[in-house]
Amino acid sequence: MAITVDYRWMIPPLGAEVVHSYRARVRAVHEDLTARRRAGKLPFYDLPRQDLSGIEGYVERMKGGFKTLVVLGIGGSSLGLLSLNAALRTPFPALEPSPRLVVLDNVDPVRVGSFLDALDPRETLLNVITKSGDTAETMASFLVFRKWFTDALGAKSAAERMVATTDRKKGALRKIVDEGGLASFEVPDGVGGRFSVLTPVGLLPAALLGIDIRGLLSGAAAMDGRLASGELAENPAYFGAVLHRVAYREGRRISVMFAYSDQLFLLADWYRQLWAESLGKRFALDGSVAAVGPTPVKALGVTDQHSQVQLYKEGPDDKVYTFLAVEKFSRTIPIPAAGAGLDAIGYLGGHTLNELFAAERRATEVALSRAGRPVSRIVFPEVTAHNVGEYYHLLEVMTVAAGALFGIDPLDQPGVEEGKQYAYGIMGRPGYEEKRRELEKTAAGEPRLLFGPPENA
């Protein structure tokens, strides 16, 4: 069964006329995307038809040889896998089945230290993932783990417990792979991190964890077929891009993805990177200053009804909502009767948690909709690999289409470069001395705005 995309509650607040005025623009965007796809410039489109034999062969060889898979990667190298694992294995780290997954996508020393203490190198397989091969956080963690393996097992056995996913030729990690004889996989040319979940970046660790990667690709391929039309009214990805563009123009600059499913919550986190990094841009394609970009926010139903819905319903009308819904969960939990004299909760007994969960979602959608907020919905018949594959492809195509409508390049990320250079400067990387001086010169501002500890503390 396929996912359903429901925009019926979007039009009243946004207006049919302005949305349909984008028809010609959408046809032009479609022609441009199609031409670039044919020219091989947008290879993410064709990932559903890739050859999986390399991944499947490696997974077969490693089967049963590890109890924990440690993944070192950050941003596009971790968010896809995290969302896959939560959706298709478990969203609860305390209940990880074997082999368990540990993703170290932060260099907080408490995180790295705590997991190093808890892991056994003889039962651990490490997948280090960085497209450039030079990412500071990932490579620093890798150096820590390489030594940890080597100290425990010796260099040869250590090498057998590490597999790298990186650029075909470039970067420090590729060099380490070549010199150390590590197994490795390639990040295909032209596929950026945030579009890479269906490359070996996401598929290799997913397959090592037993996730149905063929199901993922079949879902993505099926969605690709549903997005073949350049007609606005026939293409849910383009329609979504237009709705978000219109919402943004009207001052709804926050895009809330409200997942009513613990399993789907990290799909909202994956979307958060995809949308923010693709559309948040200073320069337009014509070189003018645009400084655009909706801010994606993830929320969890019903939990965030008791945290964010007060603001969503009564605060400023500056948001657009996408609910993620599931029709059939893998569990059904009956609610027992409360007993006599408990009128205020008597209505619950005889229902199921499933019914309560669905009622809360429906009630929240309607309450927001009646308050004039634009609400859309993506419905998963069940949480399957096929449905998740559909979701990724739908959102990726929506993102490149939205990039065109915003007039920016959705595939670059120039804004993270300056911060990296300052960090290099502080860390003493040769060539970045000037950046360090620049940072040290940055005025700290008025000292009386520093509220330090009281003098007697």
Add this chain to the structure above:
Amino acid sequence: MAITVDYRWMIPPLGAEVVHSYRARVRAVHEDLTARRRAGKLPFYDLPRQDLSGIEGYVERMKGGFKTLVVLGIGGSSLGLLSLNAALRTPFPALEPSPRLVVLDNVDPVRVGSFLDALDPRETLLNVITKSGDTAETMASFLVFRKWFTDALGAKSAAERMVATTDRKKGALRKIVDEGGLASFEVPDGVGGRFSVLTPVGLLPAALLGIDIRGLLSGAAAMDGRLASGELAENPAYFGAVLHRVAYREGRRISVMFAYSDQLFLLADWYRQLWAESLGKRFALDGSVAAVGPTPVKALGVTDQHSQVQLYKEGPDDKVYTFLAVEKFSRTIPIPAAGAGLDAIGYLGGHTLNELFAAERRATEVALSRAGRPVSRIVFPEVTAHNVGEYYHLLEVMTVAAGALFGIDPLDQPGVEEGKQYAYGIMGRPGYEEKRRELEKTAAGEPRLLFGPPENA
């Protein structure tokens, strides 16, 4: 050691003149808050000086009698505890020490079912928390767990494994406590959920987990002392409230809390409810329509540098940033040398992950600051109960002060009522039939905006 609040990088983008123009207004707010505090209308202020003997006595009696603490609660009844547990025990559910904590703050049937399977009723203690005693999600989960305990242990032993935290007199849960002889604690009158972390709501489960609750209160009391002045320039809570008010007025409607610490990340989630539910209001105090409220967003450093910073730096200037920093972590992790010929990562060796982590934070702060974005910082010398207690009190006072500056009531949440009533209607609660009909009548919009599965699927 006390936390430091650093606003030095806020003034250049916001302007000193406009900020200081709030001096008289702040004095008036201070007088009003002080008067209401003295009249007993703002009891959260005086929680640091509460009597802990009831909690400590119960904890002493239960000591060693359970391996898992299950907490049923949602919103203000779970977010405080979750932030405490992450900061002061572990932020990693897979590494929970004993007794481990399981918080069921969602009614996703997959969550409840998965944990029911994994738990043993003979080793589980249940703390059910709802101020009203009627919260649908919490009480539905409670009915499920009460039956689960009773089926396994019989009614008498089941009652010994459950403790309730609820209103002194009202609600279905209080009735269940009285009739079933359950142990119970009170949510003090006049303390709303989002201000309740330092009541038995947060303190009882925290103490059951071995967290230093006296340290928490000492920190909150110390911060209370630091917030005694009504002078803007001397009070970091009021100063922060003014800075956020000014930022919002100028179109910076998103408040990002960027935690550079896995342990502190859920303090940002706690803040997310506090800020959204307190300040997101349709009506001003004078009854006029305000529809105000900043949108709080949580981010995790360094992880979100690879997801959100592109947008933060290059996108619209519509955000204000609060970094959470830690000076001294409980772990130090050295980075081994990369080896010869790996110039691009050679600078890492000889440093520590701690240094890299701090460098990334500093670099991101400066990059945002130089892009003209308002950046503030709360620095924890270490992550201790005392420091966390300071943080809660600082933010709670900042919130009530911000409420006054926004001209709304920060203590109510009328906007969640309608959604609850629709949910009651769907679930068949007597008296809500009209709400159900209203919901059913809500027009679904144009059917052609429903992109369902293709016909051959």
